Amino acid sequence: MSKEYSFYPGCSSQEGASSSNYLKSVQSMCDVLDIKLNVIPDWNCCSASIGYCGGGELPRLALSARNIALSEKHNQGQDIVATCAACWLATKETQERLDDDAGLMDETNQALAEAGLKIENKTKIRHMVEVLIEDIGYEEMGKHVSKPLDGIKIAGYVGCQTNRPFGIEGESFENPKYLDKFIETLGAEPVEKYDKKVSCCGGALAFSEPEKSQALIKDIIEAAYDGGADMIVTPCPVCQMNVEVYQDKINATYGTKFNMPVTYYSTLMSVAYGKNSKQSGLNGQIIKAKKLEEVASK
Amino acid sequence: MSNLNTGMVEKYRNNFLNEVEANVEEGEWVKMCMQCGVCSGSCPLGPYWDHPPQELFMMIRAGKREEVLESTSMWMCTSCYNCLVRCPRELPITHIMHGLAHYATRLGIEPKGQPTRQFAQLFWDNLAKNGRVNELWLGVNLYFMNGFVNGIKVAMGMAGIGLGMYKSGRLSIKELIGGHTVKDKSGFKAMIKKAQELESARVDK
Ligand code: SF4
Ligand code: SF4
Ligand code: SF4
Ligand code: SF4
Numbered sequence: 001m002s003k004e005y006s007f008y009p010g011c012s013s014q015e016g017a018s019s020s021n022y023l024k025s026v027q028s029m030c031d032v033l034d035i036k037l038n039v040i041p042d043w044n045c046c047s048a049s050i051g052y053c054g055g056g057e058l059p060r061l062a063l064s065a066r067n068i069a070l071s072e073k074h075n076q077g078q079d080i081v082a083t084c085a086a087c088w089l090a091t092k093e094t095q096e097r098l099d100d101d102a103g104l105m106d107e108t109n110q111a112l113a114e115a116g117l118k119i120e121n122k123t124k125i126r127h128m129v130e131v132l133i134e135d136i137g138y139e140e141m142g143k144h145v146s147k148p149l150d151g152i153k154i155a156g157y158v159g160c161q162t163n164r165p166f167g168i169e170g171e172s173f174e175n176p177k178y179l180d181k182f183i184e185t186l187g188a189e190p191v192e193k194y195d196k197k198v199s200c201c202g203g204a205l206a207f208s209e210p211e212k213s214q215a216l217i218k219d220i221i222e223a224a225y226d227g228g229a230d231m232i233v234t235p236c237p238v239c240q241m242n243v244e245v246y247q248d249k250i251n252a253t254y255g256t257k258f259n260m261p262v263t264y265y266s267t268l269m270s271v272a273y274g275k276n277s278k279q280s281g282l283n284g285q286i287i288k289a290k291k292l293e294e295v296a297s298k
Numbered sequence: 299m300s301n302l303n304t305g306m307v308e309k310y311r312n313n314f315l316n317e318v319e320a321n322v323e324e325g326e327w328v329k330m331c332m333q334c335g336v337c338s339g340s341c342p343l344g345p346y347w348d349h350p351p352q353e354l355f356m357m358i359r360a361g362k363r364e365e366v367l368e369s370t371s372m373w374m375c376t377s378c379y380n381c382l383v384r385c386p387r388e389l390p391i392t393h394i395m396h397g398l399a400h401y402a403t404r405l406g407i408e409p410k411g412q413p414t415r416q417f418a419q420l421f422w423d424n425l426a427k428n429g430r431v432n433e434l435w436l437g438v439n440l441y442f443m444n445g446f447v448n449g450i451k452v453a454m455g456m457a458g459i460g461l462g463m464y465k466s467g468r469l470s471i472k473e474l475i476g477g478h479t480v481k482d483k484s485g486f487k488a489m490i491k492k493a494q495e496l497e498s499a500r501v502d503k
Contacts, residue, residue, distance in 0.1 A: 050377075051418070055426075062490065114492045115489040160377070164382065165383055199342070205414055
């Protein structure tokens, strides 16, 4: 029987958006693992970590509360699953804040009432990698591998928000291992001691402070090359975009010759599970992941 | 100076710590800081901050109201949560940084030209209008926020990136015209409006 979840795709993964290729590979991966994702009807953006300028605490809480309330109404009893680190974080933070403060909870429900909604706040908020680790498990994840990613060396870039402040149960903040375990499970080789694995890429500030952020991104890519990586893999759409798309600019500024593909864990899984290049979202790469393309076309 | 700003100075009789505790998100934590400096050392853009978090907390206690609220520092917070998981006193530093930035904006004394301030406001306006964020619209506005000539320059510099995203199906031109939006726009807007009213009532009381 398939496992069902209430799915929060977030702005960056909707169709035609910057991480639509993430969504594609997630769908392929879930199809193999018999995971059914029921999109939260009429979900809204959570305002990520950048909503604080225009939005005060309560309006921001109301945003995520609306998503939780919609989920509780339409996808009753199902855990909410997000694929975007920032979405997961914002929604989980809202849940905690409302749990801790009855006054805020009351005001949030007053705001929600304007949209005909009410939040119970009893729904578990999870990241897709938690579902994979806790509900599916490494063993089961490995069973479905039909095309092992032999001979590909991969730097597991966890980034910030999938890791802090909540992180994944049983993992440390400074050296989480789960992404390396994913890589091994799929037959590839993780870069050992990848020292930039939890360093910040600048997040949303890659937009507003491009030079400063690109200096951070440069170090993240350089460390992957130093570890002998063929590619970088990440669980976060913002990380993926930041680390992939600015490489030309970084090359121009620093005289580097970066050409490092950056994909999602779900891209790896989809390819290792035998899906083709398109089903795995590989056509969404700006820097082509050649080694994955080779496996996918085998 | 806005009325709210002068009103707050009078109300708290220049006790800035009390003002922060009452009005800034998670501000009641500031007094718990023991000045160890771990947060400042953890901050990815720290070298660019005039006053890293530890210093801001000290300045709040010392009553340096304008220097704190008009600072560009907290606008360079990337929300990486490094400081927050490392602080020995468990201060929710990230949220206090956001809270200070928001409070300064509410008072109308934030550094107007700070690029993240501008970006964050665009992001919020885009979101509050449609319920979802339209990345293309956001990008176009971002390029032109410092004036037309500069906008062209930035846009030319970024054109390679936009084109790459477009070719790979990750940037939709449709978005600019219609684009992503929630269906229940009126309910969504009424909810935000109510939340803003409730919050203002609390701050102004
Ligand atoms: S985190 Fe980003 S993508 Fe996710 S919903 Fe919030 S704003 Fe939109
Ligand atoms: S690494 Fe970059 S994108 Fe990913 S969570 Fe941190 S800031 Fe956000
Ligand atoms: S880490 Fe915590 S206690 Fe130490 S200076 Fe920063 S806020 Fe204060
Ligand atoms: S969360 Fe903000 S303040 Fe804290 S270390 Fe990261 S950037 Fe600095």
